[in-house]
Amino acid sequence: MTADANLLTGFRLRNAEQHLGAYGIHVHREGHEPVEHRFRADDRVNIYSGSKTFTALAIGIARGEGLLELDDAVAGYFGGVPTAAGNESITVRDLLQMSSGNPFNWFELPDDSPTDVAATWLATEPVRAPGELFEYSNASTYMLGRIIHAVSGQDLCEYLVPRLFDPLHIATPQWFRCPLGFPQAAKGLHLTTSELARLGRLLLQGGEWAGTALVPADYVDAMHTDVVDTSHHGDDPEATAGYGYQVWKSTVDGVWRVDGRYGQFSIVFPAQRAVVTITAHNEKVPLDLLRAVWDEVLPRLG
Structure with missing residues (x-):
């Protein structure tokens, strides 16, 4: 050196x-x-939206394991949750690229957030067609984290520990959580x-x-x-x-x-x-x- x-x-x-x-x-x-x-x-410090890339990698790993495809409909992972018209055509890829057309962005502080961010997102009517326009959105990334839970039965952090954190020698990662206890996915991961x-x-x-x-x-x-x-x-x-x-x-x-x-x-x-x-x-x-x-x-x- x-x-x-x-x-x-x-x-x-x-x-x-x-x-x-x-x-x-x-x-x-x-x-x-x-x-x-x-x-x-x-x-260790909050890496804020650097957390998003870890969430994206979880999606890539899950795809490799045959648990999902990027062109799957997001709403299909949340059966029984009321979904506004138009949201049924939003795909996993749209969330990855932050071009869902859903205006619920979830930038509020956790204390001001809805109890179930996913349910609020699904109930919010889109304002444009999926893929039409990039709009930076913490909610898009949070939904990706919830999809990991839906397909694996593990929350995002639990899913990544043996698949990513352990191999990278990142021990006991700390990740801020939403009101329901899921990792925030879009933010809140702490790393050196x-x-x-x-x-x-x-x-x-x-x-x-x-x-x-x-x-x-x-x-x-x-x-x-x-x-x-x-x-x-x-x-x-x-x-x-x-x-x-x-x-x-x-x-x-x-x-x-x-x-x-x-x-x-x-x-x-x-x-x-x-x-x-x-x-x-x-x-x-x-x-x-x-x-x-x-x-x-x-x-x-x-």
Whole structure:
């Protein structure tokens, strides 16, 4: 790691000069030892919407196990729950791409949330056809988590422990839960920077870890190639480059990322065979952390 000490010098200076709020940065490059710099202890922190990518991987694993298909109707997993007209045509893929057309987004704090988020979502009339428009939605991801429970009999976290968390050596993962006790799925998973970095490395490796395929490779590929348009989603170019299966495309060609509120990122660089992972607390412009990576780290990845 000493030979690579200058790899993060520019990022460290940028973090200080622009007050970017980084907690830590971790760089994985195939064929190299990892390089990491801590701005504070590597404690577990809320990775916010970085949680969504773990939920998407659960869907990919379940599909590989023959428990579901991406074009299945969501309502079919919730038999007997009152469903508004139009919701019956929304598919699992629509939830993954956040283009369901259902306006119930569930961004409220848990204390203000309905008791059963899934029932509320199903009862809410869609405002547009599925697949027509991307609209960022915590409820879409939460519904994916509930589908995992419906097909497996286990809640999302229980399902992922032997299939993903244990192989990645993420012990006793803590995940905030909804009023009914299910993992929030869209948010609330707590990880260290180095634990989040293992997710990025798994994605770089096409779902393989230590010689074992944890997630089907074709699904991991589709996560960042089956992309919907987000050009209407704000003014920042990093938010308008496209959205896949609970991951974002980036402005750098071929690069895609796990992305959580306040600057929780695990960024996949396929051409460089590298992953850059950051945890942070930046309430102003967290996407500036990405630009610091493009300017200060990417040119040194080789």
